[in-house]
Amino acid sequence: MGRRKPELSGQSRVLQKELPEALEQALKHAGLAPREAWLCVDTDLNLASDYEQVFLCAEADRLYTAAVPTAKSSSPVRLMLTRESIREIRTRQGVGGGFLEALVEGIYVEVLAFSNARSDVFHKVAPKLRAWCEKKPVAVGAEDDVDTRRCPKCGLTLAFPGDLCQRCLKRSATFFRVLKLMRPYAGKAAIMMALVLAAIGLAMVPQKLVQLLIDGVLSPHKVVSVLWWHFDTPITRNGKVTLLLLLIGVLMLMYLITAVLQAVSGRLSSQVGTRITYDMRKRVFDHLVKLGVDFYDRYSTGQMMTRVAIDTQQMQGFVQQLTSGLLAQLIQLVVVGVALFTINWELALYTLVPAPFVVVATRFFWKKIYPHYYRVQDASSKLHGALNTILSGIRVVKAFGQEPREEGRFDRSNSYVRDREREVQYAVTAFHPKVSLLFQAGSILVWYIGGLQVIDAAGRPAGGMTTGDLLFFFGLLGMFWAPLTQLTQLTNWLTNFLTASQRVFEILDTNYQVAEAAEPKALPAAKGAIVFENVSFGYNRREPVIKNVSFSIAPGEHIGVVGKSGSGKTTLINLLTRFYDVDEGRILVDGIDIRQIKLDDLRRNVGIVLQEPFLFRGGIWANIAYGRTDATPELVLSAAKAANAHEFIMRHPLGYDTYVGERGAGLSGGERQRVSIARALLYDPPILVLDEATSNIDTESEQLIQGALARVTAGRTTLAIAHRLSTLRNCNRIIVIDGGTVAECGTHDELMAGQALYYRLVKIQTELSRGSTVDAMIAGGQA
Amino acid sequence: MSAIEKNNERIGPDPTITRFLTPDMCRIHLGNMSALHVTIVGERIYGGVFAAYAFPVGHPDGYVSLLHSHSTGEIEIGIIRDLNEFPPEQAQLVRHALSKRYFVPVIHAIDEMAWQFGLIGVDVQTDKGPRSFLMRWQQTSAVDYGHRGKVLIDVDENRYLIPDVSTLPADQQQRFVRFIYW
Numbered sequence: 001m002g003r004r005k006p007e008l009s010g011q012s013r014v015l016q017k018e019l020p021e022a023l024e025q026a027l028k029h030a031g032l033a034p035r036e037a038w039l040c041v042d043t044d045l046n047l048a049s050d051y052e053q054v055f056l057c058a059e060a061d062r063l064y065t066a067a068v069p070t071a072k073s074s075s076p077v078r079l080m081l082t083r084e085s086i087r088e089i090r091t092r093q094g095v096g097g098g099f100l101e102a103l104v105e106g107i108y109v110e111v112l113a114f115s116n117a118r119s120d121v122f123h124k125v126a127p128k129l130r131a132w133c134e135k136k137p138v139a140v141g142a143e144d145d146v147d148t149r150r151c152p153k154c155g156l157t158l159a160f161p162g163d164l165c166q167r168c169l170k171r172s173a174t175f176f177r178v179l180k181l182m183r184p185y186a187g188k189a190a191i192m193m194a195l196v197l198a199a200i201g202l203a204m205v206p207q208k209l210v211q212l213l214i215d216g217v218l219s220p221h222k223v224v225s226v227l228w229w230h231f232d233t234p235i236t237r238n239g240k241v242t243l244l245l246l247l248i249g250v251l252m253l254m255y256l257i258t259a260v261l262q263a264v265s266g267r268l269s270s271q272v273g274t275r276i277t278y279d280m281r282k283r284v285f286d287h288l289v290k291l292g293v294d295f296y297d298r299y300s301t302g303q304m305m306t307r308v309a310i311d312t313q314q315m316q317g318f319v320q321q322l323t324s325g326l327l328a329q330l331i332q333l334v335v336v337g338v339a340l341f342t343i344n345w346e347l348a349l350y351t352l353v354p355a356p357f358v359v360v361a362t363r364f365f366w367k368k369i370y371p372h373y374y375r376v377q378d379a380s381s382k383l384h385g386a387l388n389t390i391l392s393g394i395r396v397v398k399a400f401g402q403e404p405r406e407e408g409r410f411d412r413s414n415s416y417v418r419d420r421e422r423e424v425q426y427a428v429t430a431f432h433p434k435v436s437l438l439f440q441a442g443s444i445l446v447w448y449i450g451g452l453q454v455i456d457a458a459g460r461p462a463g464g465m466t467t468g469d470l471l472f473f474f475g476l477l478g479m480f481w482a483p484l485t486q487l488t489q490l491t492n493w494l495t496n497f498l499t500a501s502q503r504v505f506e507i508l509d510t511n512y513q514v515a516e517a518a519e520p521k522a523l524p525a526a527k528g529a530i531v532f533e534n535v536s537f538g539y540n541r542r543e544p545v546i547k548n549v550s551f552s553i554a555p556g557e558h559i560g561v562v563g564k565s566g567s568g569k570t571t572l573i574n575l576l577t578r579f580y581d582v583d584e585g586r587i588l589v590d591g592i593d594i595r596q597i598k599l600d601d602l603r604r605n606v607g608i609v610l611q612e613p614f615l616f617r618g619g620i621w622a623n624i625a626y627g628r629t630d631a632t633p634e635l636v637l638s639a640a641k642a643a644n645a646h647e648f649i650m651r652h653p654l655g656y657d658t659y660v661g662e663r664g665a666g667l668s669g670g671e672r673q674r675v676s677i678a679r680a681l682l683y684d685p686p687i688l689v690l691d692e693a694t695s696n697i698d699t700e701s702e703q704l705i706q707g708a709l710a711r712v713t714a715g716r717t718t719l720a721i722a723h724r725l726s727t728l729r730n731c732n733r734i735i736v737i738d739g740g741t742v743a744e745c746g747t748h749d750e751l752m753a754g755q756a757l758y759y760r761l762v763k764i765q766t767e768l769s770r771g772s773t774v775d776a777m778i779a780g781g782q783a
Numbered sequence: 784m785s786a787i788e789k790n791n792e793r794i795g796p797d798p799t800i801t802r803f804l805t806p807d808m809c810r811i812h813l814g815n816m817s818a819l820h821v822t823i824v825g826e827r828i829y830g831g832v833f834a835a836y837a838f839p840v841g842h843p844d845g846y847v848s849l850l851h852s853h854s855t856g857e858i859e860i861g862i863i864r865d866l867n868e869f870p871p872e873q874a875q876l877v878r879h880a881l882s883k884r885y886f887v888p889v890i891h892a893i894d895e896m897a898w899q900f901g902l903i904g905v906d907v908q909t910d911k912g913p914r915s916f917l918m919r920w921q922q923t924s925a926v927d928y929g930h931r932g933k934v935l936i937d938v939d940e941n942r943y944l945i946p947d948v949s950t951l952p953a954d955q956q957q958r959f960v961r962f963i964y965w
Contacts, residue, residue: 049883051911088854092833096942097886101852107830108852109816115886117939156917157938166901166919375964382965739856 012144014121015041015128019055023068026076032057032064039063039132039140041125045097045113047078054078056100056112056125058132065112079111089129091122093543100126117157120149164509178318178501181280185272192272195265196328200335202261205254207475209247215468217244273318280312284507291510293579294539311500318497329483336480343473344465350449351477354442358435358484365431369424376420383413439481446477520598526590526605528555528686528717530576534585537575545571547740548585555686558718560728562761563737569721572737573689576719577606589687607685609709611692613676615667620649621656623675627683635682642711643678644704645671673705681712688713690720725762734758796826796861804849804861811849811873819880821849821860829860834880837862840929847877887934887942888914893955896962903962905935909943916941925963933963 017040019027027034034040037057046052046067054067064080081102088103089111097115100122101108114122124144131138149158151165158165182189217240285308321327340348390397390406397406450470457464530553538544545568553559561569574580575587578594586593594602607627615623624639625631631639636656640646648671652658660666667675673693680688690709706727713720722728729748736744736751736758743757751758796802804821811832814820819832829851837846847863866874888909895906898920906915916937918924924936931947945951948959 045886047883049886092852094884094886096940099883101831103854105815107815107818109818109831110883113883113886115939116941119940159919167899167917371961371964375960378965 012140012142015039015125015140015144017042017055019057019066020068023055023066023076026069027066030075030077032066032077033059034066036060038138039125039128041121043112043114043118043122045115047110047113049097049113054112058129063111063129081111083133083135086133089126089133091119091126093119098122100129120147164506175498175501177505181276182272185275188268188272192265192268195261195268196331197335199258199261199265200328200332202254202258203332203479204336204339204476206251207472207479209251209254210475211466211468211472213244213247213468214471215466217247219467276318277312280504281308284308284312284504287508287510291507293574295510311503318501321497326483332479333483336476340473340476340480343469343476344450344453347446347450347453347473350445351442351480353445354438355484358438361431361435361438365427369427369431372420372424372427376417376424379413379417379420383410383417386410386413442481443474443477446474450474516599517596520601521592521596523590523592523597523601523605526686528557528605529553529588529590530687530717530719531588531591532572532585533588535575535582535587536584537571537580537582539571539580544583545740546575546582549737549740549742550585551735551742551745553717553719555717556715557733558713558720558731560725560731560734561719561721561737562723562725562728562734562758563743564761567737568740569737570691571740573608573691573719573721576687576689577608578602605685606687606689607680607683608689608691609673609677609680609693613672615660615672615675617661618659619656620652620658620660620675623660624656624678624682626679631682636678639678639682640675642681643674643708645674645678645708648674670705674708677705677708677712681708685716687717688719690718690722692721692723725758725765736761796858798859802861803864806869806873809861811869811876813876819876821851823860832860832880833884834877835884836881839885840932847881849877887944890935890943890945893951893958896958898962902938905937905943907943914943916943920962922965925965935963 016038019034019040024034034057037059039058040055042053042055044051044053046054052067054065056065057063061084062080062082063086065078066076067078069076081104085104086102087106088108090101090103090108092099092101092108097113098119099113100111102111103109112122128138128140150156151158151168153168154165156165156167288308337348340351386409390410397403450465450473453465454467454470457466532549532551535546535549536544537546549568549572561572563569571580575582576594578599581595586595588594589597589602589605616626621633621636624636624645628635633656637646640649640656649656649658658666677693690713693705693709709720720728720731728734731748733745733747734751735742736756738757744751744754746754752762804823808824810822810824812820812822814828814830818830819834821829821832823829829849831852832849833852835848835850836843837848844867845863845865847866849860849863850857851860863869863877866877869877888911890907890909892908893905894908894913895904897904901920903918903920904915905918907913916935916939918935918937926934926936928934928944928946931949933945933948935943935945937943945959948956951959
């Protein structure tokens with residue numbers, strides 16, 4: 001490139017920033033020409049780790065960092081390096097931030113510091129500067145401003161590219177989405193609401209009947225009014241008994257109708273609620289199994305179980321709230337309130353006197369108590385966690401004689417739960433009597449004012465408040481107070497409900513990171529040619545695990561992949577199977593980019609035998625036939641025989657129908673592995689991946705499995721990752737991965753002759769295996 | 784002690800053995816380009832050194848690992864058991880290196896915390912000035928620091944430390960535990 005400036009493809013707002021006027025002037029004053037810089041990017045920290053805007057500028061032959069001069073430093077330039085002096089540029093991650101470093105005179109020097117907020121920018125800058133140092137062409141332009149990790153609307157950093165922005169989600173939309181879910185049940189929902197209204201109306205009837213009973217039947221007055229009938233002539237005893245029986249009859253009828261309404265309403269509510277929950281759970285689960293492995297890296301299984309099992313349950317809660325919960329009570333409050341004002345508006349006004357106090361006190365109480373409730377839930381889940389850990393590891397606990405320690409640990413968790421629960425219980429039990437006291441104060445007021453009105457009316461020939469009216473009023477008052485206290489929790493309930501719904505929708509809205517191509521290519525039966533072309537990838541956006549890896553494999557070739565732990569061997573497999581997509585480069589199977597291949601076809605063409613064979617709860621037969629549900633018993637038997645599994649399966653009384661527990665409980669590690677090999681064999685994929693398939697088993701099992709694998713891999717493209725290098729001796733080629741790159745590639749003999757990394761690894765293993773193994777010792781003893 | 788070798792050149796001590804550094808066997812100083820250097824007597828000078836805590840909570844002034852960064856990775860030169868054993872100017876260089884590696888502003892006061900559908904907006908006073916940040920309302924965003932402290936992690940994965948929540952004024956504690964109750 002010489003002195004040629006890097007290519008610019010449109011202005012980048014991030015990498016070609018305008019310098020502040022003061023800094024530009026100061027730099028000019030220092031003899032620099034900042035406008036000639038092809039790169040001008042700012043960071044938020046200085047090298048003393050204080051917040052300060054520092055700029056990094058790169059010109060054709062040098063780079064420098066600069067900041068507006070301060071009292072501490074009069075020069076705007078903080079560091080200046082010539083391109084010739086720099087051998088390498090890299091970023092180094094610290095805690096909460098990192099550094100851009102340059103290798104100068106054999107030492108990595110810090111060029112600038114950045115917080116994690118700016119980390120992505122400098123991970124983008126580093127390769128550009130590296131290319132600049134190597135005098136390669138560098139492109140800087142508007143395309144560098146694209147940041148898929150940020151919300152395009154508000155700029156919030158997302159949990160992963162393509163994630164939903166929590167800040168921009170419309171909350172009302174969530175509510176309406178739940179309502180939309182109820183659309184198929186609209187008719188039933190309308191009936192439920194009608195029943196709710198009827199139930200409220202009916203609940204008021206007994207109160208009215210009490211009034212009639214007192215004023216019309218039990219009153220000593222000779223002349224009475226019952227509803228619309230005014231009896232001018234005195235009612236006889238027999239007449240009163242008849243009236244009493246009539247009222248009691250009506251009361252019984254009301255109770256009967258109410259019971260029927262409640263039963264119908266409850267049945268409908270359960271029907272709709274459980275159906276919605278079922279639908280939602282199904283949708284969430286169907287979506288979950290389709291989501292990529294990357295999703296499960298971010299969320300724990302426990303979290304997902306909560307979302308599927310508990311959050312979806314909130315949908316049922318929503319329906320119940322409509323029929324008997326807060327929404328029903330809101331309606332009751334309005335209806336009864338109107339009735340109270342209709343009966344006696346003056347008295348109704350007095351009843352409202354304690355209302356503001358109750359509302360304020362309840363609201364204040366819940367605000368205070370809610371964190372304590374959360375704490376109880378949290379403590380309780382931690383207690384379950386502690387119990388789960390202790391019981392799962394009970395063998396280790398016993399082996400190390402740590403029972404007293406675990407008892408202590410459990411006791412601490414248990415005590416914490418007890419204390420937190422007591423805290424909440426004390427608060428709740430102290431609060432309720434206070435609210436009751438407020439209500440009672442209101443009642444006393446109503447008794448007094450209402451009592452006065454009854455006394456005054458008693459002296460009048462007609463009209464005014466009767467004893468029955470007062471008791472009717474009191475009856476309704478109870479119905480008015482009951483929902484008032486609970487309605488203060490409406491916000492909390494709505495918040496919880498919307499949050500839970502949102503958590504459910506969050507899963508449903510999560511895009512598939514490993515998505516099917518718009519027009520995928522079919523590949524029903526691959527030949528098995530694989531090409532990795534300049535592939536780079538990192539699980540963490542800041543730390544690439546695979547760096548520019550290229551190699552190709554011919555159909556039917558057996559390839560061993562070796563390297564130290566964490567070198568990136570399994571990542572290669574994860575990329576080949578599209579558990580993750582490459583960040584850069586591409587992987588081809590039979591000449592087609594795997595991102596273009598129909599996902600089902602790709603998975604059908606690649607079979608995997610994992611280090612930890614996963615068996616599902618169920619029969620051995622079902623586990624072998626997991627990938628091919630149409631497999632005949634003959635095929636299953638053949639696969640099991642080839643996998644050296646038949647013999648041990650037949651030793652079980654129930655043979656292939658033997659039921660295995662969670663994760664294959666009941667079988668040894670070697671047996672589980674042989675079942676999983678049989679599964680892979682039955683699947684019959686043209687490409688087979690063995691991810692340390694024999695690393696966790698004893699020598700005898702390994703020999704059986706090696707024998708099985710020799711049969712399984714014959715004629716297939718095979719990629720075998722192994723720690724025991726002796727198992728790869730017969731591979732056509734061995735790829736040695738080191739630090740995410742291909743360090744060596746060749747046959748065993750070629751690599752041994754090269755005396756590099758593979759040679760050293762083999763040497764180490766040979767040294768280690770010289771000592772007698774336990775198996776060898778047992779065998780020796782028996783001999 | 785056996786050593787790591789690269790191209791038959793010794794580049795560091797045996798990584799399987801813990802070597803505690805003492806003032807009589809090493810000198811910590813600034814070298815070329817003001818980078819941190821460590822000279823091990825009778826061994827070599829390590830340039831471009833950085834420091835890392837082994838027990839940042841339990842022993843904030845001890846068990847500091849000094850690492851040398853080279854083109855293919857990092858090697859541990861050794862561990863300082865107690866920084867106070869070293870001359871103050873050398874200990875200061877290590878502390879400075881630590882403060883650079885651990886960019887974790889320490890929160891002195893919580894001015895405001897507000898929840899908004901899964902996010903918490905936090906306004907705080909830190910040793911590096913006032914800061915406002917957004918964190919996700921989930922347990923992984925506020926992790927334990929010892930028995931009483933918490934590290935808050937914002938949406939950009941920046942970290943903020945409250946060494947001991949119980950030392951905050953009562954109203955601020957209440958504000959804090961209202962959201963971070965675990």
